[in-house]
Amino acid sequence: MTIGGWRSLLQGREGELLLDLVYVFVLTRFSQRLIEDFTTDRQVVLPEVGQTVLLLLALWMVWVHAAWVTSRADPQQPVTQLLIVWTMFGSMIIAVTLPHAFGARGLLFAITYVAIQAGKPVILLIARRDVERHSPARHLWWATMSAVPWIAGAALFPQSPARGVLWTVAVAIDYAGLVSGWPVPRLGRTGAEDWRVAGQHLAERYQQLIVITIGETILLTGATFADDFTPDRVAPSVLSFATAVLMWRIYFHRAGAVFSAAVEVAPRPDKLGKSGYYTQLVIVTGILATGVGYALVIHEPEGHQDPLWLAVILGGPALFLAGRARLEYEVFARLSPSRVVGLVALAAVTPALLYRAPLLAAAAATVILAGVAAWDAQGERRHPEEAPSPPS
Known part of the structure; x- marks a missing residue:
């Protein structure tokens, strides 16, 4: 800049x-x-x-x-x-x-x-x-x-x-x-006109908070790794950082970047602005849960097998993808196949990972998010531009 x-x-x-x-x-x-x-x-x-x-x-x-x-x-x-x-x-x-x-x-x-x-x-x-x-x-x-x-x-x-x-x-x-x-x-x-004025600004504020939340997960990764700088913590720390970058990439792929423009052209800015409260909350919760899940893995990469940990290790990315899919629908009036496939993949691997080392679950989540991001990148090459078309 x-x-x-x-x-x-x-x-x-x-x-x-x-x-x-x-x-x-x-x-x-x-x-x-x-x-x-x-x-x-x-x-x-x-x-x-x-x-x-x-x-x-x-x-x-x-x-x-x-x-x-x-x-x-x-x-x-x-x-x-x-x-x-x-x-x-x-x-x-x-x-x-x-x-x-x-x-x-x-x-x-x-x-x-x-x-x-x-x-x-x-x-x-x-x-x-x-x-x-x-x-x-x-x-x-x-x-x-x-x-x-x-x-x-x-x-x-x-x-x-x-x-x-x-x-x-x-x-x-x-x-x-x-x-x-x-x-x-x-x-x-x-009234609706108040939402048109506030909605554009709120959309920009959502984007800033998403960046802040992803940044917080990176800080949490670094702080947890620094507590005990041992070789077995290197792999989960790298996975955690990669996952944060992938969530940033997935969120700002099209719909996340043009949400404020979608509010501006929406026939019902109040409806779109209000739905942003729920959608962005789900996304933020998913990012926070993912960061917590990876911090747990960094803390005990091999020695702990608690099935409840999967609620954040795999549930966090699932919440993130669900919220991001909803955002896609709000902006473009459609569901992105990559988000749906990512959710199905996370659900499919969960039973097999219930009593495995938490590092395997973290690696699976990172691979699935990487697949979603790669799918998005391929779609962007095929359709470089797309205008917002929120549902009426």
């Missing part, structure tokens, strides 16, 4: 780039928690993983909501920069609480989450920004409603499954508001 190109990229985006860097720390802490779920000697692995998934949904909500708000405000305005700093600091505190969010640090986690979600619309209302569209008031109404089960679950049930139940209700409220456009009596809901 030219110097002018970099200046264009950074113009008004410095705060969002800083927020993404904070999310490197957030995602690293999340990965560490998930690794503990699969390596700590517990009798309740699945409930522990369920708690981690719930926390991921909360973290995703914080990031998406911040991206939505900043997409409809001038990034050079002090109030917009204050919103980003508010979210950055709160996200850092959330990351600190992640390992013990369902334990001693639960109340701090809940208070911080509520402060982020409710604080952004309060700042906008005080600054009198976007009031004519009633967006801050709608967001505040929904944030206040979900704050009750968040705080109650943390304050009233410090060591009880009831905390998980109340927090699940809180997450459900947050996502119900997001999906429905935050409707409030007499104030209405977010």
Whole structure:
């Protein structure tokens, strides 16, 4: 890129780039928690993983909501920069609480989450920004409603499954508001035109977060390898790095690169923008799970045969391909055969790898992703250009 190109990229985006860097720390802490779920000697692995998934949904909500708000405000305005700093600091505190969010640090986690979600619309209302569209008031109404089960679950049930139940209700409220456009009596809901404005920016933010997430898996690979620099860890480390590169290549093959253009030309930008929440969340989850799976393999490449590890070693790439297939459909109104074949291949090899060394499962996943990427490259040579054609 030219110097002018970099200046264009950074113009008004410095705060969002800083927020993404904070999310490197957030995602690293999340990965560490998930690794503990699969390596700590517990009798309740699945409930522990369920708690981690719930926390991921909360973290995703914080990031998406911040991206939505900043997409409809001038990034050079002090109030917009204050919103980003508010979210950055709160996200850092959330990351600190992640390992013990369902334990001693639960109340701090809940208070911080509520402060982020409710604080952004309060700042906008005080600054009198976007009031004519009633967006801050709608967001505040929904944030206040979900704050009750968040705080109650943390304050009233410090060591009880009831905390998980109340927090699940809180997450459900947050996502119900997001999906429905935050409707409030007499104030209405977010309209399609608002989504056209925000959707293009959100698509670009998704692309940046995907790069950040893939980068986090590379950091996790390097950190795990550095803990014990032994010859038996070389092969899984190389496989992990290769898999990260392959996921980058597969994601940005056509649909991932032109998603923002698809939002711009879509007849229903609100529908496409909202579906991006689910699709990109599945992709991010798949990338994170894949990174965790390979970190487990690097940690114990030969000496551990836990069938549950396949849930991340093979399940992570499967989630990634499923989300990527959905993105292909959203942009081009079709399913890519390479993603479908990749999913079938991952499912087919799973039974044979149940009680094998984890390194074999990691190698199989890498080979399958390499096949998907090669298929994409062959198709790109046959059809070098393709315009977005999202389903109506």
